[in-house]
Amino acid sequence: MITMKDIIREGHPTLRQAAEEVAMPPSEEDKEILKSLLEYIKNSQDPQISQQYGLRGGVGLAAPQINVPKRMIAVHTKDTNGDTYSYALFNPKIASHSVEKAYLTSGEGCLSVDRAVPGFVPRYARITVKAFDIEGKPVKLRLKGFPAIVFQHEIDHLNGIMFYDYIDEKDPFKEPEGATPIE
Numbered sequence: 091m092i093t094m095k096d097i098i099r100e101g102h103p104t105l106r107q108a109a110e111e112v113a114m115p116p117s118e119e120d121k122e123i124l125k126s127l128l129e130y131i132k133n134s135q136d137p138q139i140s141q142q143y144g145l146r147g148g149v150g151l152a153a154p155q156i157n158v159p160k161r162m163i164a165v166h167t168k169d170t171n172g173d174t175y176s177y178a179l180f181n182p183k184i185a186s187h188s189v190e191k192a193y194l195t196s197g198e199g200c201l202s203v204d205r206a207v208p209g210f211v212p213r214y215a216r217i218t219v220k221a222f223d224i225e226g227k228p229v230k231l232r233l234k235g236f237p238a239i240v241f242q243h244e245i246d247h248l249n250g251i252m253f254y255d256y257i258d259e260k261d262p263f264k265e266p267e268g269a270t271p272i273e
């Protein structure tokens with residue numbers, strides 16, 4: 091199982107690399123890696139397991155964060171009306187997106203960043219994601235709200251982008267023009 095010692099921290103070069111596409115159909119090894127990402131997130135949301143293994147809570151995780159520069163992400167979270175979004179995907183890409191922006195009013199953090207970086211992170215309010223599921227089947231997701239924010243944070247990791255790259259240094263809590271706040 092993945093624990094915090096497997097998660098690389100800012101300064102590690104892999105976090106600033108573009109990750110490689112995963113060959114489809116996925117190898118058994120790539121499937122195991124992807125499953126381990128989703129397992130970490132679920133474990134981190136379990137009070138008993140997360141406490142026992144000292145896991146930082148997460149709703150998403152990308153393979154580069156465990157020093158695997160391959161295009162794989164996992165997301166496990168609920169949206170505001172309580173629907174669960176649980177995905178483990180290969181080669182996700184944002185096929186289209188809204189002009190409208192959105193941001194988490196609480197700002198963002200990262201399991202690879204051992205410090206608070208305050209500020210709003212402007213992201214697209216709605217995105218269409220094309221990817222392949224754990225068996226290599228093509229999937230198309232239309233996302234908005236909190237899940238859309240999480241997916242963008244994870245897909246950024248595949249391109250070497252960190253959440254604080256978007257924070258306006260001069261005015262970190264400036265409301266991004268016309269953006270939707272997400273509590």
Ligand SMILES: Cc1nc(NNC(=O)[C@H](CC2CCCC2)CN(O)CO)c(F)c(N2CCN3CCOC[C@@H]3C2)n1
Pocket residue numbers: 134135136146147148149150151152155197198199200201202239240243244247
């Ligand atoms: C918002 C939030 N970010 C948590 N951590 N950061 C992460 O997930 C990073 C990714 C998120 C940062 C902002 C968008 C994506 C990890 N990232 O670095 C991967 O690239 C949380 F843990 C968390 N929740 C709320 C839901 N809760 C359910 C019960 O269990 C605890 C859990 C805590 N919400």
Ligand code: NI
Pocket residue numbers: 199200201202243247
């Ligand atoms: Ni992150």
